Amino acid sequence: xxxxxxxxxxxxxxxxxxxxxxxxxxxxxxxxxxxxxxxxxxxxxxxxxxxxxxxxxxxxxxxxxxxxxxxxxxxxxxxxxxxxxxxxxxxxxxxxxxxxxxxxxxxxxxxxxxxxxxxxxxxxxxxxxxxxxxxxxxxxxxxxxxxxxxxxxxxxxxxxxxxxxxxxxxxxxxxxxxxxxxxxxxxxxxxxxxxxxxxxxxxxxxxxxxxxxxxxxxxxxxxxxxxxxxxxxxxxxxxxxxxxxxxxxxxxxxxxxxxxxxxxxxxxxxxxxxxxxxxxxxxxxxxxxxxxxxxxxxxxxxxxxxxxxxxxxxxxxxxxxxxxxxxxxxxxxxxxxx
Numbered sequence: 576x577x578x579x580x581x582x583x584x585x586x587x588x589x590x591x592x593x594x595x596x597x598x599x600x601x602x603x604x605x606x607x608x609x610x611x612x613x614x615x616x617x618x619x620x621x622x623x624x625x626x627x628x629x630x631x632x633x634x635x636x637x638x639x640x641x642x643x644x645x646x647x648x649x650x651x652x653x654x655x656x657x658x659x660x661x662x663x664x665x666x667x668x669x670x671x672x673x674x675x676x677x678x679x680x681x682x683x684x685x686x687x688x689x690x691x692x693x694x695x696x697x698x699x700x701x702x703x704x705x706x707x708x709x710x711x712x713x714x715x716x717x718x719x720x721x722x723x724x725x726x727x728x729x730x731x732x733x734x735x736x737x738x739x740x741x742x743x744x745x746x747x748x749x750x751x752x753x754x755x756x757x758x759x760x761x762x763x764x765x766x767x768x769x770x771x772x773x774x775x776x777x778x779x780x781x782x783x784x785x786x787x788x789x790x791x792x793x794x795x796x797x798x799x800x801x802x803x804x805x806x807x808x809x810x811x812x813x814x815x816x817x818x819x820x821x822x823x824x825x826x827x828x829x830x831x832x833x834x835x836x837x838x839x840x841x842x843x844x845x846x847x848x849x850x851x852x853x854x855x856x857x858x859x860x861x862x863x864x865x866x867x868x869x870x871x872x873x874x875x876x877x878x879x880x881x882x883x884x885x886x887x888x889x890x891x892x893x894x895x896x897x898x899x900x901x902x903x904x905x906x907x908x909x910x911x912x913x
Contacts, residue, residue, distance in 0.1 A: 588789065589789075592791075593794075594793065594794055594795070595791040595792060595793055595794060595825070596791065596792040596794060596797065596799070596802060597789045597790075597791055598760055598761070598763075598789060598790045598791075598792075599760075599761075599788070599789055600758040600759070600760060600788040600789060600790055600826075600827050601758065601759040601760070601761070601768065602757070602758060602759050603756070603757070603758040603788045603827060604756075604757045604758070605754050605755070605756050605757075606754065606755050606757075607753075607754055607755070608745075608753050608754065608755050608774075610744060610745040610746070610852075611744065611745050611849050612742055612743070612744040612745075612857075613658040613659070613660060613662065613742065613743050613744070613849060614658060614659040614660075614740065614741070614742050614859070615656055615657075615658060615659075615737060615738075615739055615740065615741045615742070615743065615860065616656075616657050616658055616659045616739055617656070617657040617739065617866075617868075618654070618655070618656055618737055618738075618739065618866070618867045618868070619654075619655040619656075619867070619868040619869075619870055619893075620652060620653070620654055620655070620734070620735065620867065620868075620869055620870070621652070621653040621654075621655060621870040621871075621872055621891075622651065622652060622869070622870065622871050622872065623642070623651045623652070623653065623872050623874060624651075624871060624872065624873045624874065625651070625874050629873070630873050630875075631873065634873070634890045636892070637873070637890035637891055637892050638890070638891045638892070638893075639888065639889070639890060639891075640872075640888075640889040640891060641886065641887065641888065641889055642872070642874055642886075642887045642889045643884055643885070643886055643887070644874075644884065644885040644887065645813065645882075645883070645884050652667070652668050652731065653665055653666070653667055653668075654666040654667075654668060654734055656737075656743070658743075662849070664849065664850055666695070666696075666734075666850075668696075668730050668731065668734060695850070695853045695854070696730060696853050696854055696855070697746040697853040697854060697855040698853070699746075699855075700746065700855040700856060701730055701733050701855075701856075702728055704721045704726075704728065706733070706856075706858075707720070707721060707728055707732060707733060708721060709858055710733060710736040710858065711736065712862070713736060713738060713862035713865065714736065714862075714901065714904075714905050714909060716905065717905055717909055717910075718910075720732065733856070735867075735908060735909055736909070737856065737860070737867075738860035738861070738862065738864055738865045738866070738867075739860055739864050739865075739866055740859055740860030740861055740864055741856055741857065741858060741859055741860040742856070742857035742859045743854045743855070743856055743857075744854060744855055744856075744857060745849070745851075745852040745853075745854060746852065746853060746854065746855040753774050753775065754774070754775055755772055755773075755774060755847065756772065756773045756774070756775060756826070756827075757770065757771070757772055758770075758771055758773075758788065758790075758827065759771070760790060760806070762806045762807075762809070763799075763802075763803065763806060764803060764806065764807075769806065769809045770845070770846075771843045771844065771845065772843070772844040772845070772846065772847055772851075773826045773842070773843055773844070774844075774851075775826075788827030789827055790824060790825070790826055790827060791824070791825045792805075792822055792823065792824055792825075793822070793823035793825075795823070796822055796823040797822035797823065797824075801820075801822055802822070804820065805818060805820065805822065805824070805843075808820075809845060812845065816844055816845050816846060816848050816850070816851065817842045817843060817844045817845065817851070818842060818843045818844075818845075819842065821842075824843070826843070863898055864898075865896075865897060865898055865901055865904075866895065866896070866897040866898075867895070867896055867897075867904070868893050868894070868895045868896075869893065869894055869895075869896065869908055870891050870892070870893040871891065871892055871893075872889045872890065872891040873889070873890045873891075874887035874888070874889055874890075875887060875888045875889075875890070896908070
């Protein structure tokens, strides 16, 4: 009888636990992460302008595109990077435009969001004064903010000084010996299998751990409708490559994992992307290879929907800076955004 009860609790815990919803995790596997590194080839920073008063009088020569604001994150600066392996990524950051003047506390708040989860950056690296001082040496004559009595370093102070040849690499939790957990869940509505990745540093599953893995949702915080939102987001990807609406989800074999200071430990990612982890920067580029494109995009609202998404027409114009006009970049861009 004892063995039978133990078997039931291991393979059918939902019969005994009335406080959670249970969903079986299929094809569960664990592997250690090998941190990735990518070398920067091309850099573009896009500044989004939402204020109508800032619009140029004539937009006829501007490139026309589209932009969707999902109402989740109103950051106004986008870092576009193409790597030498031909992959591309977009990092939203910052909250400063030519038409808006936000308090420092808001700027710090939005920087904080970037440090929490990918796509984002490692807070330890991108708040380090010595790293900042190394980067401004690429721009002789640029004011060193760390010489000021009460200086504040923001993420934008670093990102505007990246040059081709620099290396972005996964850091944050990776340096703590993180494992990657793969599993599949069956969508209750469609019956289709959906693949997920979570991260933790518990190591491999012990051979003696014969409990069936389940994903659980706390009934006090999630009903069946909310849980279905979790499954439906697999196709929608509202927050990008991960699920951000926690609903007090517990993932298999991670109920007592360490490393809680990394918020993304408890998030479910949809695929293994370079930007799943906050990134640090290795200053492997040369100052003489400096080249960056600054794009100003002016947004004109087209429509809104029930999900608080705003659809815009986007009118864009770009200017490229390199070693031949670096002084102009310092005056026009670095001094303005510092």
